[in-house]
Amino acid sequence: xxxxxxxxxxxRIVFLLLxxxxxxxxxxxxxxxxxxSNYSKLAWNLIQSAPDSSxxxxxxxxxxxxxTELQPMxxxxxxxxxxxNHRVLVMxxxxxxxxxxxxxxxxxxxxxxDKRYGIDYAYMGYKVAGIVAIQSMGKNMAEVFPADLSGTxxxxxxxxxxxxxxxxxxxxxSLSTGVPGIKEWVMAAxxxxxxxxxxxxxxxxxxxLIPYVNSQQQLFGLLGGLKAASEYExxxxxxxxxxxxMDSQSVAHILxxxxxxxxxxxxxxxxxxxxxx
Amino acid sequence: MSNxxxxxxxxxxxxxxxxxxxxxxKDNPFYKLAEQIFVGLSAAYWLVYLFYSIMLPNLFTKxxxxxxxxxILLIPAALGIMMLLRIFPKxxxxxxxxxxxxxxxxxxxxxxxxxxxxxxxxxxxxxxNPFASSSPSIVMGNILLIIGTIxxxxxxxxxxxxxxxxxVPSKLGIWFxxxxxxxxxxxxxxxRISLLIGRLEFLLKDWLHIIx
Amino acid sequence: xxxxxxxxxAFFCGILVIVSEFIPxxxxxxxxxxxxxxxxxxxxxxxxxxxxxxxxxxxxKIQQRESGWMYYLAGLISFIIMLxxxxxxxxxxxxxxxxHGANIQAAMGSKPFDYLFDYAYQPLSxxxxxxxxxxxxxxxxxxxxxxxxxxxxxxxxxIIVILGRTSLGGMLTSWLPESLKxxxxxxxxxxxxxxxxxAAQRAIMISAALxxxxxxLRIILGIERSYLGSDK
Numbered sequence: 001x002x003x004x005x006x007x008x009x010x011x012r013i014v015f016l017l018l019x020x021x022x023x024x025x026x027x028x029x030x031x032x033x034x035x036x037s038n039y040s041k042l043a044w045n046l047i048q049s050a051p052d053s054s055x056x057x058x059x060x061x062x063x064x065x066x067x068t069e070l071q072p073m074x075x076x077x078x079x080x081x082x083x084x085n086h087r088v089l090v091m092x093x094x095x096x097x098x099x100x101x102x103x104x105x106x107x108x109x110x111x112x113x114d115k116r117y118g119i120d121y122a123y124m125g126y127k128v129a130g131i132v133a134i135q136s137m138g139k140n141m142a143e144v145f146p147a148d149l150s151g152t153x154x155x156x157x158x159x160x161x162x163x164x165x166x167x168x169x170x171x172x173x174s175l176s177t178g179v180p181g182i183k184e185w186v187m188a189a190x191x192x193x194x195x196x197x198x199x200x201x202x203x204x205x206x207x208x209l210i211p212y213v214n215s216q217q218q219l220f221g222l223l224g225g226l227k228a229a230s231e232y233e234x235x236x237x238x239x240x241x242x243x244x245x246m247d248s249q250s251v252a253h254i255l256x257x258x259x260x261x262x263x264x265x266x267x268x269x270x271x272x273x274x275x276x277x
Numbered sequence: 278m279s280n281x282x283x284x285x286x287x288x289x290x291x292x293x294x295x296x297x298x299x300x301x302x303k304d305n306p307f308y309k310l311a312e313q314i315f316v317g318l319s320a321a322y323w324l325v326y327l328f329y330s331i332m333l334p335n336l337f338t339k340x341x342x343x344x345x346x347x348x349i350l351l352i353p354a355a356l357g358i359m360m361l362l363r364i365f366p367k368x369x370x371x372x373x374x375x376x377x378x379x380x381x382x383x384x385x386x387x388x389x390x391x392x393x394x395x396x397x398x399x400x401x402x403x404x405x406n407p408f409a410s411s412s413p414s415i416v417m418g419n420i421l422l423i424i425g426t427i428x429x430x431x432x433x434x435x436x437x438x439x440x441x442x443x444x445v446p447s448k449l450g451i452w453f454x455x456x457x458x459x460x461x462x463x464x465x466x467x468x469r470i471s472l473l474i475g476r477l478e479f480l481l482k483d484w485l486h487i488i489x
Numbered sequence: 490x491x492x493x494x495x496x497x498x499a500f501f502c503g504i505l506v507i508v509s510e511f512i513p514x515x516x517x518x519x520x521x522x523x524x525x526x527x528x529x530x531x532x533x534x535x536x537x538x539x540x541x542x543x544x545x546x547x548x549x550k551i552q553q554r555e556s557g558w559m560y561y562l563a564g565l566i567s568f569i570i571m572l573x574x575x576x577x578x579x580x581x582x583x584x585x586x587x588x589h590g591a592n593i594q595a596a597m598g599s600k601p602f603d604y605l606f607d608y609a610y611q612p613l614s615x616x617x618x619x620x621x622x623x624x625x626x627x628x629x630x631x632x633x634x635x636x637x638x639x640x641x642x643x644x645x646x647x648i649i650v651i652l653g654r655t656s657l658g659g660m661l662t663s664w665l666p667e668s669l670k671x672x673x674x675x676x677x678x679x680x681x682x683x684x685x686x687x688a689a690q691r692a693i694m695i696s697a698a699l700x701x702x703x704x705x706l707r708i709i710l711g712i713e714r715s716y717l718g719s720d721k
Contacts, residue, residue, distance in 0.1 A: 067615060069472070146339065187395075214687075259629045267635075286607065313561060315613040357537075418680060429693065460646050472622055
């Protein structure tokens with residue numbers, strides 16, 4: 001077997017192992033428990049402490065590519081907000097975000113059949129230009145959202161009667177995959193109009209956003225990846241889609257560690273062989 | 278009919294999922310087809326949402342309902358059309374005007390926003406009393422935070438040849454960066470695995486009904 | 490006029506944004522609000538321009554029968570279908586040219602646009618990115634090798650974080666007494682994220698911010714003018 005094809009075979013074995021490591025725990029769940037981190041607790045605290053009937057913005061700034069990580073967060077946080085009787089203005093800085101929002105809402109509304117459109121939630125749609133749109137919302141919300149998705153004028157939506165600018169919003173929850181997303185909300189909403197911002201992001205983006213969770217409270221907690229979504233589910237006492245996926249996540253992580261170890265042993269042996277020759 | 282369509286839709290999803298996964302074996306016509314369909318759908322999706330969420334409510338509806346009151350909107354509409362003239366080589370230069378407005382505005386916004394959020398606020402968040410907490414781990418963490426930030430910036434910004442004592446902060450900065458890259462790698466692993474879990478869940482649950 | 494007037498526009502808009510930051514009152518507040526509203530509309534046209542360019546380039550590839558032109562044709566057809574169903578029957582709550590299409594909705598279970606999103610766009614997008622899981626596993630095996638002190642640091646941190654972000658990591662060190670809870674893997678992983686990682690990311694943030702401020706100034710003052718393109 002040539003060197004190239006042997007590396008191809010190795011590669012395919014790695015792929016196969018990963019497939020098995022992820023699939024098996026999905027079929028045979030292990031039921032491992034997860035611990036709640038401080039970042040998730042901070043995000044939970046913000047929603048928990050907002051007064052009854054306050055208006056919050058849920059910004060769906062992601063697309064289906066990251067829905068496995070962000071959809072469970074969106075559902076858990078929405079569930080939490082509705083349980084606290086908050087009213088939710090739904091918008092998106094990514095065009096695909098509104099479809100994601102509708103999927104999350106259809107699931108959570110089944111749990112809250114009393115929630116009514118226009119009074120408890122409103123779909124305001126996608127807005128282009130990210131940070132500029134947010135800045136504009138700080139001056140005049142009705143100018144940015146002349147109407148909701150179905151064409152109802154901003155002024156005719158009951159839950160938005162007292163919401164003129166971002167300052168009238170209790171908190172913003174951005175579920176974001178990249179740009180525009182949480183960073184833009186922090187920059188243009190929190191740091192300019194002092195509206196509290198929290199959110200969830202993919203695990204890839206989380207390390208870069210963590211400096212915003214600081215003494216200046218630029219960001220109130222942060223959910224990073226599927227693990228954080230499962231933490232949030234446990235905070236609201238729900239066994240949701242993220243919790244059931246955590247077993248697979250854990251087993252796959254162990255496999256990755258195993259692969260790193262094998263790769264290093266192989267490299268070490270190759271280096272030793274090189275020295276001996 | 279609706280039932281048939283949902284089953285058909287499910288099989289369509291399965292077909293596309295396997296078409297993309299087939300790339301793991303090697304590049305092939307199924308993958309190429311799925312890739313181009315994705316590009317096409319994606320572009321049309323943006324266009325449709327752009328029309329319904331921006332052009333219609335923020336421009337056309339306003340002009341149709343109250344033309345006199347919103348006559349000023351003809352200016353951005355004209356600038357937008359000037360932008361579209363970029364398509365034709367002879368009129369390309371006309372698009373410089375709307376581009377300049379967008380670039381100038383973005384530059385102004387970036388300047389003020391980054392100064393406040395990523396420069397001043399980050400410096401303020403680093404200028405903390407590390408000994409304020411009674412917990413030794415937090416005190417140690419705060420000291421690491423201050424040293425790491427200063428050394429990291431030193432590494433990036435003092436690009437003159439560093440020797441002797443002046444090389445120490447730079448070296449420390451690299452170490453902090455390595456720790457951060459390691460953490461980022463760990464998080465990236467987590468993210469990528471999650472995405473795969475999502476797809477396998479779809480196949481095992483929605484398609485094969487093996488799991489509930 | 491072809492170059493200097495756009496440069497003046499960029500200068501004026503940039504300065505207006507900065508001035509309105511420090512004097513957030515009339516007339517600047519009104520001017521900046523108007524500018525931002527216009528910006529959104531022009532951005533809309535900019536995206537439209539991008540889509541037209543994509544359409545044109547695909548069309549050219551098909552006309553010239555470039556290799557793989559059938560795939561581009563499939564892309565173009567999917568583009569046209571998605572666009573037409575969106576225009577005809579709208580999306581989600583929004584009606585299209587022919588209203589909400591109650592009959593077609595009853596037949597398909599949802600609007601055609603949403604149907605294509607759910608059963609074509611969504612699986613394509615999600616699967617495309619899930620491929621990366623396989624590549625990162627392969628990279629972990631082939632490339633994540635200890636070579637120096639720095640790579641050691643990277644490796645140890647990665648291992649702690651990978652373990653700390655799983656249920657197993659918590660279980661492995663859950664027996665530790667309260668006085669040693671700092672070494673509990675999830676706690677250690679959180680500590681790394683909160684302090685050393687934050688420090689490095691903050692350094693990157695501050696350095697990048699200085700770079701962005703500098704380049705923004707160059708644009709506003711007309712020193713950086715490459716965005717205007719050449720005169721030819």
